[in-house]
Each structure stands twice: as structure tokens, then as C-alpha cells.
Amino acid sequence: MKKKILCSLMAVGLVMMSCKKELDIPNPNEASVEVYWTNADEAVKGVHAIYSTLHRGAISRWMPFYYIIRSDEGRSSSGDPNIINNMDQFLVTDYNYGNAYDIWRDNYVGIFRANQVIANVPGIDMDANLKQRLIGEAHFLRALFYYHLVTLWGNVPLMLEPSTPEDVPPTATQAEVWAQIQADLTEAVNSLPARYDNPSDLGRATKGAAYAMLAKALMQQRKYNEALTPLAWLVEGEGKSIYNLMPNYRDNFLVSTENNVESVFEWQFLMNPAENHDDDTDPRIDNLNTGTSIAQFFAPPGVGWSDGEARRWLVDEFLEEETTSGGRDPRLAASLLFNYTDERGPQNTMIYGESFAQRYGADNERVWFRKFLNDHWKNQEGYSSPNNWRYIRYADVLLMYAESLNATGQTAQAYQYVDRVRQRAGLAPLTDVMPGLNQQSFLTQLKHERVTELTGEGHRWNDLARWGDLGPQLVQRDPAFSNFVVGKHELLPIPTQEIDINPNLIQNEGWR
Incomplete structure (x- = not known):
């Protein structure tokens, strides 16, 4: 039922060094950095170690809270109002709160692992094409981890060597x-293939993934012309x-598709x-580090x-329009x-x-x-969800392209890409229902889309x-934004x- 996962066989000691040198006691049974990077197999495993960082609990569980629940889309009803709710309430x-600090640390774990590959793989005698691809994957993943850090904390240390x-x-x-x-990401674009032929490479970064992340990075800086x-x-x-x-929107969130x-x-x-646990609801299984527990934390009470x-308010957003056949937007039931x-x-x-x-x-x-949940095939959640996080979908890319075209004065050309997304959902083309929008009105509609x-x-x-919309003006949708201080709460x-x-x-401005 599930895909083959890219996993690491590297010892933790190879990628995390925290003791003073004079206190280190070498383990003769454990590979060291000095002797590890010698062949293609070790290079591949080194890249797998970078991917495996995405399985760590702070990234796969807590990071979605800071991007979803902290926004006006979400709220926390955690049983401990002094922990997760404080994040949600901007209080x-x-x-040093552990869930946030762990996101910081785990992204730097990924960066460290990427730096190991970028520094050591060039010196390995191996197939040149494979070498180039592996280094490209490392550059892509390092950019991904820094993308998380810069959009959550802003001003962070740049570490480009092991x-x-x-x-x-x-x-x-x-x-x-x-x-x-x-x-x-530019390095990744130039090094990664557009496709992989071997099924065992499923899930690896591609040239398209690198281009999409590059566009996201440029757009987040409002460099819309470059993002085109x-x-x-x-x-x-x-x-x-x-x-x-995909013809069926819901197929983007099912384990079977x-x-x-x-x-x-x-x-x-x-x-x-x-293993020895009764089922995947045992929290100890979270340490096995191949699934994600976000579904357990997002699922309704009782499951x-x-x-x-x-x-x-999200429900009402979906109900603003009917499909061309007079029905409800099918994305509502797929999303909430x-x-x-x-x-x-x-x-x-x-x-x-x-x-x-x-x-x-x-x-x-x-x-x-x-979207993260498993209600389509399970009657309860657990700490080991196999449901992939669709980090970038093509629908997102089409809407990004429309936004960038509109921002550069090409609003008329932008319509067709919004139309593709709407028509998949059964809605009338925006070209028909709202023709001739000016730049600002088109952006307003795009926010809804x-x-x-x-x-x-x-x-x-x-x-x-990116839109400059973070602030107390969101309080009608999310009362927590009454606590939002402009110039402070944009960053952690x-x-x-x-x-x-x-x-x-x-320390970041406003937190000193």
C-alpha cells in the first residue's frame, strides 16, 4: 500500500557532535566522519540522512502548528493553555519553549547533514552523474530547512560548512x-533531473521541486518578476x-493516491x-522516525x-460560490x-x-x-501516520504563477491559471464570472482562491x-490577533x- 521510503542507515553519532573533543571517547564499532565518506553507497546514505530529518517530530508534527494554527486559519484547544495556546494567542x-526550540534545532540538524554531503561527496571517486544529483539534493534540502528558519525566525545564523x-x-x-x-536552489535546479526512472527514487527532489521552491523564495521577498x-x-x-x-481533488490527500x-x-x-507495541497509538513508536504524528494532534476528540x-470562517469561504451544476464546492468536504x-x-x-x-x-x-488525517481508512489516529505531506502541489504552482503575473501588471494573462484550479472544483471560470478585474481586485480574489x-x-x-496582511485587522476571523503586535509577532x-x-x-526586534 505504501511507497518505499528514503531512510538513513547512518549512525546518529556521525551527524550530531556535541561533546568537547578532549571528552570524546571513540567507539571502535561506530563509523566516524574521518573514515566515512569513501564510496557511492555512503554518499547515498548521507543524502538519505538529510531526508530523514523531515520525519523528526518537531518538523513533521510541531512545525505545521506554527504555519497553520498560528495563522487566522486555526486555533488551539490544547489541554494545557500555557503551552500551545500561548503560541496561538501570541502570548x-x-x-526556550520546547516545541518551538525543537523546530529550530531539527532544521539545523538537517542543515548539518546537508553540509556534510556538500563538503564530503565532491571528493568521492564515483559516478559523476550520481554525484552531481546527490549534491543537488543536498542543496535543495538545505534551502528547504533555511526556508523554514527564515520564515519563522527571520534573522538566523548561516552555517554552510559542517x-x-x-x-x-x-x-x-x-x-x-x-x-x-x-x-x-539555483544549484539544485542545475543538478537535479526533471524525473526519476527508478521507482526506488520516489520522493526525491526534482528540478521541478527546486524551481517551485525558488519561486516561493522569490515571491516571499516580493520579487515577482524574478519568480516568473x-x-x-x-x-x-x-x-x-x-x-x-488530478481530476479528483480529494485524491491529493489519500494514502492510496x-x-x-x-x-x-x-x-x-x-x-x-x-514491534512490541499493541498498535501505533503508543507514543513510544513516535521515536521510530518513519511516520508522522500530526494526524494524532489534528484529529477530533475521541480519535x-x-x-x-x-x-x-473557513466553512463560509467555501460556501460563497456554487458549482456550475448548483452544488457545493467539493473541496469543502475534502478540507474540513x-x-x-x-x-x-x-x-x-x-x-x-x-x-x-x-x-x-x-x-x-x-x-x-x-487533509493530514486518515479517516478514509482508519477509525482512530495514532503516532505513526503514513499519510504524506503534499508540500507543494501543482495547484499551488498555478496560483503562484497567477499571483506573479498579476503583480507584474499581466492580470489578463493570469486569469487562465486561476480558471484551471476553479474548473477542477466544478466552479465557473473566473474569466466568466469576474472579467476585467484590476490588479488589486484580482489579488483580493486570489486570496480567496x-x-x-x-x-x-x-x-x-x-x-x-507576503501580502502584508498579518496584524490586528485579522481579529474578526481570529480573535487571537487582538494580541498581535506589528513589528514583533511576524517572527518568533x-x-x-x-x-x-x-x-x-x-535577538529579534520586539523580543529583546
């Missing part, structure tokens, strides 16, 4: 971090014959073997922890679980084998994000930041422990 007082415990890198500016992301080039490759160039929209034609870059997850929920996921109401809306009315009562108005197409997929926070505070051990780091 962070503990700069680190040592003595390193005290300075804070880099956001412009410097973005420049490095662009350089890494990578987007054109995806939409009008070679990528046009590789990617397309992963890595489909709409997937530009997809994080691969695999259900962990239960998950419901630490992250959706806000009700609520009392009317089934149009016939709470008695017919099934929540993991029971009706909504049975579980929560007919009038309960709570809403949950559905990105909600209905991409809600709950982790893009909302960066969308709001640098962990104090990092500043304590590195005098060259500077």
Missing part, C-alpha cells in the same frame, strides 16, 4: 539568508508535460512497524488530541471535518465510523482540518506575511539558550 513568554562545537556564527540578515536559499522564470518552466515549459491537476501527477514535492511517510483545530461535511447534516457526517451527532451533538460548531484550494496545507502564514523569538551559548547572536 509567548518562554523563548559545524563543530566551537562554532559561534553571527546572526545573518534575512536578505543574506534569502540570498543563500536562492543560491542553493521558474514558474514559467513549471507551467509553460518542460514542467507542463510532467505535472497536472500519493505521489500523483499533481505532486511537485511530497514528504514521504511510512507507518512504523509496531485524536484535537490540539489544532480550524476556524469556522465539521457538522455538515456531509451536506445532509450531522446525522450523516461520519467522523471515524460514527456520526458527528453521535460524537459531538448536532449543533456543535467545531471544525477540524482533514488560495484559501479554498490550499487551506490546512501549511501555506497560510507565509501568504499573509530566537531561543535564549542559543544566545546564551553564542554571543554573536542578536
Whole structure:
């Protein structure tokens, strides 16, 4: 049922060095950095180690909270109001709070692993094409990890060589971090294949993934004209014959239809073997590091922890338009679980084998994000979800292209790409229902289109930041934004422990 996953066989000790040299006691049974990088097999395993960073709990579980729940799309109903809710409410007082700090650390783990490959693989005597591809994958993944860091913390240290415990890198500016992301992705574009022929390579970064990430990086800096080039490759160039929209929107979120034609870059997850545990609901299985537990934390009560929920305004957004046949936008039921996921109401809306009315009562108005969940094949969630995170879909690329065209004064040309996304959902083309929009009006409509197409997929926070929409004006949709301070809460505070051990780091503005 599941794909083959890219996993690492490298010892943790190879990629994490934290003790002073004089205190190290060599383990004669463990490979060391000095003797490891000698052949192609070790190079491949080194790259697998970078990919495996995406399975770490902080990245695959907690990072979605900071991109989804912290935005106006979501809310937290965690049982501990002093922890996750503080993040949601912009009332962070503990700069070293573990879930946030672990996101910081795990992204730097990935960067360290990428740096190992970039530094050591060039010296290995091996097939030149494979070598180039592996180095390209490392550059792509390093850019991905820095993309997370710059959009969450902004001003972060740039580490481009394998680190040592003595390193005290300075804070880099956001412009410097973005420049490095662009350089890494440009290297990846030039090194990665457009496709992989071997099924065992499923899930690896491709040229299209690198182009899409490069476009995201440029757009986040509002470099829309520059973003047109990578987007054109995806939409009008070679990528046009590789990617397309799936006929059925819901197929983008089912375990049975992963890595489909709409997937530009997809994080691969695999259900962990239960070993001696009764089932995958045992939290200890989270340590096996091949699945993700985000479904356990996003799923409704009774089948998950419901630490992250959706806000009700999203439902109304989907109901603004009917399909051309007079029906409801099918993306609503694919995106959200609520009392009317089934149009016939709470008695017919099934929540993991029971009706909504049975579980929560007919009038309960709570809403949950559905896309990460496994309700299509399980009656409960657990700590080992095999459901891939569709990190970049082609629909996102089409909307990005439309946004960039509109931003560069080509609004008339932008319509066709929004139309493709709308028509897949059964809606009338925007060309017919809203012809002749000016640049600002088109952007306003595009904001709606990105909600209905991409809600709950982790893009909302960066969308709001790019548009300059983060602020107290969002309070009508999300009351937590009454606490939002412009110039402060766009970024998270640098962990104090990092500043304590590195005098060259500077705390973000507003958090000092």
C-alpha cells in the first residue's frame, strides 16, 4: 500500500557532535566522519540522512502548528493553555519553549547533514552523474530547512560548512539568508533531473521541486518578476508535460493516491512497524522516525488530541460560490471535518465510523482540518501516520504563477491559471464570472482562491506575511490577533539558550 521510503542507515553519532573533543571517547564499532565518506553507497546514505530529518517530530508534527494554527486559519484547544495556546494567542513568554526550540534545532540538524554531503561527496571517486544529483539534493534540502528558519525566525545564523562545537556564527540578515536559499536552489535546479526512472527514487527532489521552491523564495521577498522564470518552466515549459491537476481533488490527500501527477514535492511517510507495541497509538513508536504524528494532534476528540483545530470562517469561504451544476464546492468536504461535511447534516457526517451527532451533538460548531488525517481508512489516529505531506502541489504552482503575473501588471494573462484550479472544483471560470478585474481586485480574489484550494496545507502564514496582511485587522476571523503586535509577532523569538551559548547572536526586534 505504501511507497518505499528514503531512510538513513547512518549512525546518529556521525551527524550530531556535541561533546568537547578532549571528552570524546571513540567507539571502535561506530563509523566516524574521518573514515566515512569513501564510496557511492555512503554518499547515498548521507543524502538519505538529510531526508530523514523531515520525519523528526518537531518538523513533521510541531512545525505545521506554527504555519497553520498560528495563522487566522486555526486555533488551539490544547489541554494545557500555557503551552500551545500561548503560541496561538501570541502570548509567548518562554523563548526556550520546547516545541518551538525543537523546530529550530531539527532544521539545523538537517542543515548539518546537508553540509556534510556538500563538503564530503565532491571528493568521492564515483559516478559523476550520481554525484552531481546527490549534491543537488543536498542543496535543495538545505534551502528547504533555511526556508523554514527564515520564515519563522527571520534573522538566523548561516552555517554552510559542517559545524563543530566551537562554532559561534553571527546572526545573518534575512536578505543574506534569502540570498543563500536562492543560491542553493539555483544549484539544485542545475543538478537535479526533471524525473526519476527508478521507482526506488520516489520522493526525491526534482528540478521541478527546486524551481517551485525558488519561486516561493522569490515571491516571499516580493520579487515577482524574478519568480516568473521558474514558474514559467513549471507551467509553460518542460514542467507542463510532467505535472497536472488530478481530476479528483480529494485524491491529493489519500494514502492510496500519493505521489500523483499533481505532486511537485511530497514528504514521504511510512507507518512504523509496531514491534512490541499493541498498535501505533503508543507514543513510544513516535521515536521510530518513519511516520508522522500530526494526524494524532489534528484529529477530533475521541480519535485524536484535537490540539489544532480550524476556524469556522473557513466553512463560509467555501460556501460563497456554487458549482456550475448548483452544488457545493467539493473541496469543502475534502478540507474540513465539521457538522455538515456531509451536506445532509450531522446525522450523516461520519467522523471515524460514527456520526458527528453521535460524537459531538448536532449543533456543535467545531471544525477540524482533514487533509493530514486518515479517516478514509482508519477509525482512530495514532503516532505513526503514513499519510504524506503534499508540500507543494501543482495547484499551488498555478496560483503562484497567477499571483506573479498579476503583480507584474499581466492580470489578463493570469486569469487562465486561476480558471484551471476553479474548473477542477466544478466552479465557473473566473474569466466568466469576474472579467476585467484590476490588479488589486484580482489579488483580493486570489486570496480567496488560495484559501479554498490550499487551506490546512501549511501555506497560510507565509501568504499573509507576503501580502502584508498579518496584524490586528485579522481579529474578526481570529480573535487571537487582538494580541498581535506589528513589528514583533511576524517572527518568533530566537531561543535564549542559543544566545546564551553564542554571543554573536542578536535577538529579534520586539523580543529583546
